[in-house]
Amino acid sequence: MTTQMKASFLKKQGEIAVETIDVPEVRADEVLVQVAAVGVCGSDVHYYAHGKIGPYVVEEPLILGHELSGVITAVGSDVDPARIGQRVAVEPQRPCGDCFQCNAGRYNLCPDIEFYATPPIDGAFCEYVTIQSKFAFEIPESVSFEAAALMEPLSVGIWACERAEVGKGSRVLIAGAGPIGVIVAQTARALGAAEVIITDVAEDRREFALKHGATKALDPRVDELAGLEVDAFIDASGAPAAVQGGILAVRPAGRVILVGGGHDEYSLPISFIQNREIWISGVFRYTNTWPTAIEMVSSGKVDLDILVTGRFGLNEVENALNAGKTAGQLKAIVYPGK
Template identity: 45%
Template structure:
């Protein structure tokens, strides 16, 4: 492949909250260990929306203009001289977090905990709402022709679910409860299914998201507006509770419900981040039932497995793709994701031509 690489490209840059501007900038120059990727699809993540709306997440503040977007896939158009495993023309999923590679966490494989990680669209690192990005080639993963760019972009939120399943040691034939059916929760349904869960019980208040969960493989969906989720889970498990529970909504009430839905010896994975730092827990319940609690922060060493699972067609993840925008419409895409939680699942931005819309 000898695609012409322009000297200039378009980017969608956030100048301040609720203000996205389309600018023309220089195409980045790669180093010997990097590749230049033509970005073909970017999923809008909840963190993108949060930065767009509030200008910060926890200690991360947008202090200078920032390019958002980190769930991405594209095509390699140029590689540095030391790059061997990808070449121009390769279609790739882009793992957005690049660790230092030298600290104790990187050396033990837990590179998601690296204190010096550079993560796309996390201030001050620019993200993928751009026609081209320069990225370390070690964090580019070839995808088969059967996998669309949009599906490859979904490997990012999917990796969170895979990492959670790995952390808690999810065993086949068990029951999993997942509280919160945003995109991460929905992809966690697929992960739990891939890891062999026999029963997957989900809870949310949006009918569209509950329907999507059933379509992806959930056994039962509980609308929390209509039923008490813990009571329903106990009914479905013969009064015992579940072996595992994931909280993916970042909601304190959902977190309490996830904990209460567990059987003795159960395991709780905290995936979602609530607005407040301190939340009360039922400590006697945790102690008396010997509950294990796992914090989940991004993922590590999940991208190849995620690509394999998505390529296996274990679930119809394309059904999550609901809204499609060009790069020029990035602000509209962020607004759609911000204001249409009852009607949108995954919003996709196409920095280059829209060529792969389902």
């Protein structure tokens, strides 16, 4: 087996370089995955453009990318060798497994979690990665490597909908018709939502969302949202005005879930929230969502392949990170083997 691999590093803010490094060693409970496809996330773009996200600062070269799929090529001593050759979708994190949050079933909130492409943990814009065996989920042949990689953002959508208590007959409002917004729309429909309203200022994105999950699309600059009385509002835009407007559309005892990032503070309609006892929560990644994601994709309830609009090799990571600046782009995929 090869002992060297190519990896794309964020050397510093705005600078990408491909280098040859050692293939990572496989610990007893891990598998080695030959990476097939990696989705470009907004967090990757943010690290590239700004060198940090909140308290996480890139202080030394970092491999970006955390939305990935691939093939298991080797296993640790505690893992069944029969897993070699499996096509897998990877949940890109390693919680400690023994803290208060982990023991409570909230391993996404583990204070010592190691998450791909979050400094100082390297990500997947490279040819091989290691992951605990339990976080490498076998996928059926009917699921593409691209869709398998995008089960990571789908997991964000599933977690958001679960926290919003979306179910049969729900009326849901989503702000932002980018990749996450469209994924949330499809997820809500898969969970039985009767009405899924999505807002975006871009007409092409509204039209796309209507074809892929949304039942209605509105332009927040001209369409009135207050009074919609939805059961849940999920923000996938990160825009302060969208958050304010969405909250005013929620019925009494409804739920507001904040997925989009970009601002540390918001101005909120506190009296409206208090008088209606509206429940507001953020989401931080996910827990135990991959089995649901695989079922949704393999059954056809959610279509992730339709989101892929750009394909790049490992030497083109910088182009992939800038792809979102082009009109009509939704999701860029990096193929480390090319």
